[in-house]
Amino acid sequence: MPSSSTGGRATESVIETSALTKRYGKQLAVDQLSLTVPAGSVFGFLGPNGSGKTTTIRMLMGLIEPTSGRARVLGRPVPREIRTVLPHVGALIEGPALYGFLSGRDNLLRYDAADPTADPRTRRARAESALDRVGLTAAAGKKAKAYSLGMKQRLGLAAALLQPRRLLVLDEPTNGLDPQGMREIRALVRELASEGTTVFLSSHLLDEIEQVCTHAAVMAQGRLITQGPVAELAAGARGRLIVTTPDTGEAARVLKEHGVTDVVVTEDRVTGEPPGAEEGAEAPRDLAELNAALVGAGVRVRGFGVERASLEDAFVALTGEGFDVAG
Numbered sequence: 001m002p003s004s005s006t007g008g009r010a011t012e013s014v015i016e017t018s019a020l021t022k023r024y025g026k027q028l029a030v031d032q033l034s035l036t037v038p039a040g041s042v043f044g045f046l047g048p049n050g051s052g053k054t055t056t057i058r059m060l061m062g063l064i065e066p067t068s069g070r071a072r073v074l075g076r077p078v079p080r081e082i083r084t085v086l087p088h089v090g091a092l093i094e095g096p097a098l099y100g101f102l103s104g105r106d107n108l109l110r111y112d113a114a115d116p117t118a119d120p121r122t123r124r125a126r127a128e129s130a131l132d133r134v135g136l137t138a139a140a141g142k143k144a145k146a147y148s149l150g151m152k153q154r155l156g157l158a159a160a161l162l163q164p165r166r167l168l169v170l171d172e173p174t175n176g177l178d179p180q181g182m183r184e185i186r187a188l189v190r191e192l193a194s195e196g197t198t199v200f201l202s203s204h205l206l207d208e209i210e211q212v213c214t215h216a217a218v219m220a221q222g223r224l225i226t227q228g229p230v231a232e233l234a235a236g237a238r239g240r241l242i243v244t245t246p247d248t249g250e251a252a253r254v255l256k257e258h259g260v261t262d263v264v265v266t267e268d269r270v271t272g273e274p275p276g277a278e279e280g281a282e283a284p285r286d287l288a289e290l291n292a293a294l295v296g297a298g299v300r301v302r303g304f305g306v307e308r309a310s311l312e313d314a315f316v317a318l319t320g321e322g323f324d325v326a327g
């Protein structure tokens, strides 16, 4: 049950939408989205560019009005009660707005001063502690315009962390960062989650979601494809079949005959998509039969198995499309 206040129980959902829709003219940017983000999760909002992630986040944060449907954040309906919700939410959307001529520290002090609930007497201490959290203490005196993209992103995070938050909403937080910057942001996200903050982050990077998220929702063309715990999403799809054998030619022939597609032969291995994999179906019986067919045809099978499925396999199985990581 959704809570009636922002101080609700820890087990309920922190974001809940029902048939949430945003239309720009003829373009359906978000189409009947029903999303459930459990409290305490690191929730990855995954989808290729243009799939509706930013539009959804902007609706959740009260920046744009939905065309139809409903959304609750921290148990409150938004956008109607967004003002009650926002003090509990730290958001980093489309890059932080910074004053380039001010130092990182002064930018933070300004942010803090704009918050009417923030006690001016403890402002400096809050800013220093937020700078420390994101690893910007040494660079705090530099003008923000001299910051790298990664440093700007971290300063934006520091601003979101000035107050304790129940929810952090991060739109593509590692976009444009180098691998080291990405690792640092991921480490920070894990740390915040371990302290009980729910983190909702959007990404077009599958491996990023797999590395840092406990739960995920997958979007394509404005629609929700699937959502749930990351381990379950990946388990719903099957990875490629791998047969290790010295008789690769014969093995490939038998596998194709039994409905295995996309068969690829390497030195001592034959891999392919098991039959039925495109529906994400589990078919252990078929696999046992495949193995028996290989052995029956005289193929010397040294290894037979299905590799662990990734979220990418799940995406391909669900949409029938490759995951477009352009941009």
Ligand SMILES: Nc1ncnc2c1ncn2[C@@H]1O[C@H](COP(=O)(O)OP(=O)(O)OP(=O)(O)O)[C@@H](O)[C@H]1O
Residues within 6 Å of the ligand: 024, 027, 028, 029, 030, 047, 048, 049, 050, 051, 052, 053, 054, 055, 056, 204
């Ligand atoms: N203000 C707008 N006016 C018209 N169309 C828009 C507007 N904002 C977004 N769209 C369209 O809605 C669709 C979803 O865009 P959105 O930015 O939400 O996707 P996204 O998944 O966040 O992608 P990206 O990672 O590129 O931001 C796109 O086709 C986009 O062109």
